[in-house]
Structures are given as structure tokens and as C-alpha cells.
Amino acid sequence: MRVVLSTYGSRGDVEPLAGLALQLKASGAEVRVCAPPDAEFAARLAEAGVDLVPVGQAVRSLVSGPPPAPSEIPARAARLVEQFHGAVLAAAEPGGVVVATGLFPAVAGAQAAAEQLGAHFVCVALQPTMLPSPHHRPFEYPMQPYPAGVTDNRELWELNIGAMNALFGEPVNTHRAAVGLPVVDNVRDHVLTDRPWLATDPTLDPWRLPADRDVVQTGAWILPDDRPLSADLEAFLTAGEAPVYVGFGSMPLRDAAGAARVAVDAVRAQGRRVLLGRGWARLAEADGADDCFAVGEVNQQVLFRRVAAVVHHGGAGTTTTAARAGVPQVLVPQIVDQPYWAARVAELGIGVAHDGPTPTTDTLSAALRQALTPETARRAAALAGDIRTDGAASAAKLLLEAAAG
Missing domain, CATH: 3.40.50.2000 (Glycogen Phosphorylase B;)
Structure with missing residues (x-):
């Protein structure tokens, strides 16, 4: 069974995938990780015995430079969708598993590849403000601020649909149409799916009910570290x-x-x-x-x-x-x-x-x-003592069970 793990983001987006990859390999799965080409990410993945499939620009050089102008966002988003679609399409297999997290356009590209291949797709949030809930507010993109005075979380999440469509609807749907996939009216909910996963610790970050969708909370994905201090x-x-x-x-x-x-x-x-x-x-x-x-x-x-x-x-x-x-x-x-x-x-x-x-x-x-x-x-x-350390192992078990079923 081949499992492709995909992300575009910083160390906090890549290292959890290394923790999951380690558990998947121990269960006999073949694992590939599509992630930014930063040398430090490759090193952490190598410790888990997984090779990096480099995708896109190095994140450290990107965030260390000047922030992009608002006019540059659509083109950057379109590049990420295309890059991750191509990388995951080449790395995954029909009937396999694709797990995606990180920046939204990268997740959308990975999902489109899974759709084309007929692979099982899981969208994973490594933090809760990516997932709609009446118990917390969505984070706010600087170029799509919410109206002043709106404080109700449900109303903010409804506004978030429009913000996500405005930022990512065109690049996501243009690429989907180009590769023969149907366009979608609500890109946020399509990419998140009806059953996203939340890889956070339930003591630090309990997923509270009632909620707007069925969220699978696995616990945080921790890469064990036995390196000595200098x-x-x-x-x-x-x-x-x-x-x-x-x-x-x-x-x-x-x-x-x-x-x-x-x-x-x-x-x-x-x-x-x-x-x-x-x-x-x-x-x-x-x-x-x-x-x-x-x-x-x-x-x-x-x-x-x-x-x-x-x-x-x-x-x-x-x-x-x-x-x-x-x-x-x-x-x-x-x-x-x-x-x-x-x-x-x-x-x-x-x-x-x-x-x-x-x-x-x-x-x-x-x-x-x-x-x-x-x-x-x-x-x-x-x-x-209440912080779980088995999140990656639990996620690996769930993934393999879902793929087998």
C-alpha cells in the first residue's frame, strides 16, 4: 500500500508528517512525502527513513523575503495547485492513500490528484482554526478581512466561505477544469471534505461538540527525537x-x-x-x-x-x-x-x-x-502526563484500515 503525504508550509507542517511516515513504515506501508525542498525538512524526513519529494520553492527563503503584494496571491496560489497536483499525481497510485495538509492551494492540488487517480483522500488540519466550528473563529486572511462588529463564530465561518472563494476559487477551479475535473462552488468545503482529520492533542485542543462536521481527532503527530544535546x-x-x-x-x-x-x-x-x-x-x-x-x-x-x-x-x-x-x-x-x-x-x-x-x-x-x-x-x-504520544500511531492505523475497507 502506497501512502503519499503532502504539505507546503514551515517546519511545523513537515515534522508531523515525518512522525506519521515513521508509523506507516512500521506498519508495512510504502510512504512518499511531497513537501518544500528545504534542506532541514529533508533531514528530518531522513530520520524517519523517508525520502523527500521536493515541491515548489524553499519555504525559508520565501518567508524571509518581502511579503507578496495582494496582486501576486492568485498567481502564487495557481502555481501551488499545479505543482502539488503534478507531484502527487506522479507519487501516488490508484487505490492508494493521499493525506494532505499545509497551505490551502497545495491541499487542493493534492486532492485533485487523488480524485483523478481514484485514491483515498484525507484532508488534515494541524491546527483547529482551519476547520469550521461554532466554538472558535476562523483565522483572517489580511487581504480578506471580516466586517467590523461581526463576532458570531457561525456567521464568521459563513463569511469565510466567500473569503476562500475570493482568494482561491479561480486558481483551484481553473486547474480542475484544465485536468478534466468538475469545478466546485465552495472550494473550502470541497477541499476540507465532509470528514477532515484534526492532528492535535485532545487535552490541549479538544474538538468540542456540537460541531458542523464529523471531525476525526487523532492526537498530535509527534516524531520521536533521541538526539543528544551538544x-x-x-x-x-x-x-x-x-x-x-x-x-x-x-x-x-x-x-x-x-x-x-x-x-x-x-x-x-x-x-x-x-x-x-x-x-x-x-x-x-x-x-x-x-x-x-x-x-x-x-x-x-x-x-x-x-x-x-x-x-x-x-x-x-x-x-x-x-x-x-x-x-x-x-x-x-x-x-x-x-x-x-x-x-x-x-x-x-x-x-x-x-x-x-x-x-x-x-x-x-x-x-x-x-x-x-x-x-x-x-x-x-x-x-x-495527559498529553498523548500515540497520535501518529493512531492515525496510521486509521489510514490503513480505511484504505483496506
């Missing part, structure tokens, strides 16, 4: 009290030097040492003092168990890893689903949601002060 990082960790980790993952940040300065000053204000995760923002030590250390690629599953708190952007993967480690969090949300995760962490009492994407030394100090209280630490430690 010798110099070990030396820093053992040289004093547990530091505060600050990192923004795949967020490029427009003023990385300023963000690093704020982070170092805010952590020092709490009497703590600081560990900066360079990430795509390339955070670096602010002044070279020995209470500050910067680290690149690292095993966060191990590292987070040895820090006092984690300050991060609020991506689904980092939030889950920190929750699993039982460490308090401060979320500084930037885009898309990150405000949702910040709100969830605050609601659960395992951390703090910073108000806005650009902290000052004072605002980050205040958030850290709350996160570093004994009560927050106790709640974070207590919740850690």
Missing part, C-alpha cells in the same frame, strides 16, 4: 539554574536584534539565565555575557525538560512539545493559529498569552513573572 549546550545548562528558553521557530521576525535584546533583558529582570533558539529569525546573544547562550537546531523534546520556562511564537508543535515537557510557557503569537494556542495555554493555566506580537521588556517581564510562579509550574507539570 556538549557546549550541556555545559551551559549545568553551569547554573535552569534558564528560560526563548525562540520563535519558523517566524522570521523583522527586527531580530531588537527581539533578542528585549528577550535577554526581560529574562534577566526575573533573575534568570537565557537560552536563545536562533530559529529562522537568527536570534543571537545580545552582549556575549556568560548568562546568555544561543543554540541552533536542537532536540526540544529533551531540552524543554531542563528549562524554567519556554517563550515562543505559539506554533502547534512547540506548544505541544512544551506542554509535554511540563514546563510553563509564554506565547507571543504572530500569525494564523498562534493566538488560538496562546488563549488555550492561558485558559489551561499552564502559561501566559502575551498581548500582541511585539513585546517590550516590560510586557515580556510581566508575562514571565506570571509564568514563573510556583502555581503555573505545578499546573504545567500536572498537565504533562
